[in-house]
Amino acid sequence: MSQSSVAHSTFSIEREYPQAAAKVFQAFSDPVKKRRWFAEGEGFIVDSFTIDFRVGGKETCLFRIQEGPVAGQICRNDTWYMDIVADRRLVTAYNMTLGDNRISSSLSTVELFSLQDKTLLKFTEQAAFYDGADGAEMRREGWRFLLEKLAKELGG
Amino acid sequence: MSADIGRIFHALSDNARRSMVEELSNGPLSVSQLAQPFDMTLAAVVQHVNLLESCGLIKTYKQGRVRTCELETTALIAAEKWLQGRKRLWERRLDRLGDVLSED
Numbered sequence: 449m450s451q452s453s454v455a456h457s458t459f460s461i462e463r464e465y466p467q468a469a470a471k472v473f474q475a476f477s478d479p480v481k482k483r484r485w486f487a488e489g490e491g492f493i494v495d496s497f498t499i500d501f502r503v504g505g506k507e508t509c510l511f512r513i514q515e516g517p518v519a520g521q522i523c524r525n526d527t528w529y530m531d532i533v534a535d536r537r538l539v540t541a542y543n544m545t546l547g548d549n550r551i552s553s554s555l556s557t558v559e560l561f562s563l564q565d566k567t568l569l570k571f572t573e574q575a576a577f578y579d580g581a582d583g584a585e586m587r588r589e590g591w592r593f594l595l596e597k598l599a600k601e602l603g604g
Numbered sequence: 605m606s607a608d609i610g611r612i613f614h615a616l617s618d619n620a621r622r623s624m625v626e627e628l629s630n631g632p633l634s635v636s637q638l639a640q641p642f643d644m645t646l647a648a649v650v651q652h653v654n655l656l657e658s659c660g661l662i663k664t665y666k667q668g669r670v671r672t673c674e675l676e677t678t679a680l681i682a683a684e685k686w687l688q689g690r691k692r693l694w695e696r697r698l699d700r701l702g703d704v705l706s707e708d
Contacts, residue, residue, distance in 0.1 A: 459691045463698045467705045475701055485700035
């Protein structure tokens, strides 16, 4: 039997914000606000970002990475809203695509817990990473990039 | 997952093994081809190969008397994933969310 072509990964991150849950939730539902923290970031050029914030609605982000082995390639993040409970919960499914290749599909869950005037946010991602989506050339580049990073990590 | 990452990192912490992985990133090689640039016995090379295989970084297969080594993509995905990290992407995002929240 051939090797599995999918690697699975799950992680959670918790953050506490000194704002009310309604305000935190708004930063997910308001396209202008969400673009600022979700899409715009160091090393990314955002070409477009659109949100249709309703269950079954879609969010699309087109961007390019400035550095590394895939610099300049068009990346896209296609997100579908699976569950929305105002100020409490937001579940989405999203695909990451690099050029013509789908690299992963994920389920992501945002839970908001009110703590007096603060909010605890719990983010959980369950992802399937696809093998062979990167092509031989990119895999080689990926290895070079990985080994250089590793050398730095190890103080080499 | 994190235990596997630990083994992958241990395997890659050795200069010789890292060079072997670099060589193999250009394509499969036989054990003796892989041994060529190194000043060590074939037995020592085989030990490194076995360690790389046991943590899933490479796979080997025999054709007649020749044992061929090849990079294993699943381990690459796991290590790459860990390093370049979807998690770190989200950590940065959630830090920026904090900034956006405190701005207005």
